[in-house]
Structure formats: structure tokens, C-alpha cells
Amino acid sequence: MDKYYTITELTREFGVSTRTLRFYEDEGLIHPERRGRTRLFRAADRHLIKEILRGRRIGFTISEIREIIQVYKDPPGEMGQLQLLMRKVGEKRDELRQKRRDIDETLAELDNVEEACLTRLAEIGVGT
Amino acid sequence: MDKYYTITELTREFGVSTRTLRFYEDEGLIHPERRGRTRLFRAADRHLIKEILRGRRIGFTISEIREIIQVYKDPPGEMGQLQLLMRKVGEKRDELRQKRRDIDETLAELDNVEEACLTRLAEIGVGT
DNA sequence: AAAAAAATTGACTTTCACGTAAAAGTTAAT
DNA sequence: ATTAACTTTTACGTGAAAGTCAATTTTTTT
Structure with a gap:
């Protein structure tokens, strides 16, 4: 049954707004599950968010971050x-x-x- | 008679546009002299531009950079x-x-x- | 079940750091 | 003197990364 996080739990943990996390979803960086329309974040998402924010801090753009993330999921063939x-x-x-x-x-x-x-x-x- | 630089010399040296240097002037980061309306950059300006670009690379905003620069010119009394x-x-x-x-x-x-x-x-x- | 709290979508707005285009003046070389 | 290259100001435009607001759901608490 694997713990999941609500969006506000994560916004508090990372000091970002809900808008920000939804934006990252829109941009295809994270893919939280849904129960109805409500987002359920798993540990994997949480970890990704950490990476995203780290990338952000050193000045990577969203698409650069997306690229790096993609390589893990699916290195080009x-x-x-x-x-x-x-x-x-x-x-x-x-x-x-x-x-x-x-x-x-x-x-x-x-x-x-x-x-x-x-x-x-x-x-x-x-x-x- | 102290060498001076034209704006395009500096844009070439630093790989930025004239717009960028004028913008930095508008923002009060540099204060090139004028001969008529044409800007004359001195070594001091050139040095400042280096600092500005370094600040930019590590993600400082213009006003953060301005603050740092100001301290040198005039530490608060x-x-x-x-x-x-x-x-x-x-x-x-x-x-x-x-x-x-x-x-x-x-x-x-x-x-x-x-x-x-x-x-x-x-x-x-x-x-x- | 009703009220309160939290979450969702969508649209519009904002900030930063310039980009770009227009129109005109300046300087250097031929 | 003319051309070419450069420079100037003014002013509107842009892209990235959210912020803000409003109008609904949905979920949670009482």
C-alpha cells in the first residue's frame, strides 16, 4: 500500500507552490497517479521533484531537466x-x-x- | 590617454549583444563615458562587465549584482x-x-x- | 448530511533579461 | 562625398517559470 503524498505535503516539504508542481506535471517532468482527479504522489515523484529543484537551483531550464530525466527512463536507442x-x-x-x-x-x-x-x-x- | 573600448569590441570579447550592455547601463551597473552620444568603455567598465557576467552565470539577478557592486563603490555608512x-x-x-x-x-x-x-x-x- | 478544508482546472498576469525593429545620427575608409 | 559600418534612442515583443484569481469539484471533519 506504499505511502503516498498529497500535493500540499510536498509543497511544504520543498517550499514550492501547488502551481509549481502542477506546472512540472504539465511539462511532463512528473506523472503522479490519480484517485479521481486528485493527484497522488509516490516516493518516485518525490525523488524526481528533488532532482528537478536541484536542477533549477543551478540554472537548468525545464527542458534541460526533462532531457536528463528522460535518459534514465529511456536512453536513446x-x-x-x-x-x-x-x-x-x-x-x-x-x-x-x-x-x-x-x-x-x-x-x-x-x-x-x-x-x-x-x-x-x-x-x-x-x-x- | 588610457585605452578605451567601443561597445562592439566588448560585445565580441564577451559574446553578448549591444542591447545587453546598454541594458546594464540602464540598470545602473556600468557608467561608460560619452563622446557625444557614443559610449566609451574604459578598463574599469570592462572589468565590471566581467563581474556582471560571472554573477549572471551563477544565477544572480541584476539587482543582486547591483548590490554587490555598490558595496565596493560605497560601503554603507x-x-x-x-x-x-x-x-x-x-x-x-x-x-x-x-x-x-x-x-x-x-x-x-x-x-x-x-x-x-x-x-x-x-x-x-x-x-x- | 452539512460545513469546512483542500484540490482541480483554466485563464490571465507578472517578472526577468534581454530581443527586435525602426528611424536617425556618427565615424572611418575609399 | 559617398558608402559602409557602427551607434544611438524609443518602444514594443518574447520566452521561461511560475503567480494569481475564480469557479468548481473532492475530500475530510464534525
């Missing part, structure tokens, strides 16, 4: 498609590595900003 | 503002760290996808 996919994977990898460098640089910059703040605070603190 | 800023810096830091985790996980996933592809390719390759 045709040669050309496979090669295309692999090329894309390579590109994504490069992109993500660049992003990680960007993040590291920005983290360093935030350290500077913070230090500037502390200095400023000290200046002000002394004067009062 | 008022106590409350400073504390607010430092709180924000802390939040950004957390956000970026989360993003880095997301990226690492996704990179691992890409490895899986690639392996699935290779396996599939081998299967197909044998049959032909």
Missing part, C-alpha cells in the same frame, strides 16, 4: 541520438565546471565584502 | 545597513555553497548518464 546526447553531456560538464569556478571566485569576493563591512563597523563603533 | 548587508552576505554564502553541492551531485549524475550511453553504444556496436 539510435546511434546519432546517443552521440548527440554525449556531446551535450560534455558541454554541460564544462558549463558546470565553469560555474563552480565562478562560485569559488564569488565566495572569495564575499569574504572581501564582509571584511570591508567589519572594518567599517569598527570605524563606526569607535566613534560612538 | 549606517550601522543598520551594514548589519543588513552582512546578513545578506551570509545568506549568499550559504546559497552558493548549496549550489556547489548541487553542481557536484549533478556532475556525478552526468558521469552516470555518460556511462549509460557508452554501455548502450557498445550494445549497438556489437550488433552491427
Whole structure:
């Protein structure tokens, strides 16, 4: 009988709106079951939602996320498609590595900003 | 006499459109000089554009980028503002760290996808 | 069974980050 | 001087990813 989740349980867990989850269904990213018209989310859906939100956080578009998800469900059977996919994977990898460098640089910059703040605070603190 | 750059030089260097750079000016991120109505970009602008694009790559909004830039030009003089800023810096830091985790996980996933592809390719390759 | 709470669909709206087109002015090269 | 290439402003358009609102079901609670 496998536990299932209601839509609002999941919206609370993940901090998204119901609209968002329905949107993801419309976009073909998840396929919750139905009891009548009401959606029943299973563990698999829940897991997918996690992946979707992770993809979202790092800036993937819906269709990019859809593509990645599809590969698991059904890796392309045709040669050309496979090669295309692999090329894309390579590109994504490069992109993500660049992003990680960007993040590291920005983290360093935030350290500077913070230090500037502390200095400023000290200046002000002394004067009062 | 300090070298300056035309707008198209920079669009070519950074792979963005003129519209984008003008938009950044409208948004108050850069302030190129003018000779008549024509924009003259200096090294400082060029550097800022680099930062803006880096921020963009990791998903910062224009106003977030603007905030960061402002701190350099003019760190807030008022106590409350400073504390607010430092709180924000802390939040950004957390956000970026989360993003880095997301990226690492996704990179691992890409490895899986690639392996699935290779396996599939081998299967197909044998049959032909 | 009646009332209250939750879920559904559908349509319209919003925000962000530019794109695009038009019309006109500017500069550089021939 | 003319052409070509570039640049400017103004203003409307666009796509992605939801948000919002309204009008129904459906489900749950009393």
C-alpha cells in the first residue's frame, strides 16, 4: 500500500507552490497517479521533484531537466541520438565546471565584502 | 590617454549583444563615458562587465549584482545597513555553497548518464 | 448530511533579461 | 562625398517559470 503524498505535503516539504508542481506535471517532468482527479504522489515523484529543484537551483531550464530525466527512463536507442546526447553531456560538464569556478571566485569576493563591512563597523563603533 | 573600448569590441570579447550592455547601463551597473552620444568603455567598465557576467552565470539577478557592486563603490555608512548587508552576505554564502553541492551531485549524475550511453553504444556496436 | 478544508482546472498576469525593429545620427575608409 | 559600418534612442515583443484569481469539484471533519 506504499505511502503516498498529497500535493500540499510536498509543497511544504520543498517550499514550492501547488502551481509549481502542477506546472512540472504539465511539462511532463512528473506523472503522479490519480484517485479521481486528485493527484497522488509516490516516493518516485518525490525523488524526481528533488532532482528537478536541484536542477533549477543551478540554472537548468525545464527542458534541460526533462532531457536528463528522460535518459534514465529511456536512453536513446539510435546511434546519432546517443552521440548527440554525449556531446551535450560534455558541454554541460564544462558549463558546470565553469560555474563552480565562478562560485569559488564569488565566495572569495564575499569574504572581501564582509571584511570591508567589519572594518567599517569598527570605524563606526569607535566613534560612538 | 588610457585605452578605451567601443561597445562592439566588448560585445565580441564577451559574446553578448549591444542591447545587453546598454541594458546594464540602464540598470545602473556600468557608467561608460560619452563622446557625444557614443559610449566609451574604459578598463574599469570592462572589468565590471566581467563581474556582471560571472554573477549572471551563477544565477544572480541584476539587482543582486547591483548590490554587490555598490558595496565596493560605497560601503554603507549606517550601522543598520551594514548589519543588513552582512546578513545578506551570509545568506549568499550559504546559497552558493548549496549550489556547489548541487553542481557536484549533478556532475556525478552526468558521469552516470555518460556511462549509460557508452554501455548502450557498445550494445549497438556489437550488433552491427 | 452539512460545513469546512483542500484540490482541480483554466485563464490571465507578472517578472526577468534581454530581443527586435525602426528611424536617425556618427565615424572611418575609399 | 559617398558608402559602409557602427551607434544611438524609443518602444514594443518574447520566452521561461511560475503567480494569481475564480469557479468548481473532492475530500475530510464534525
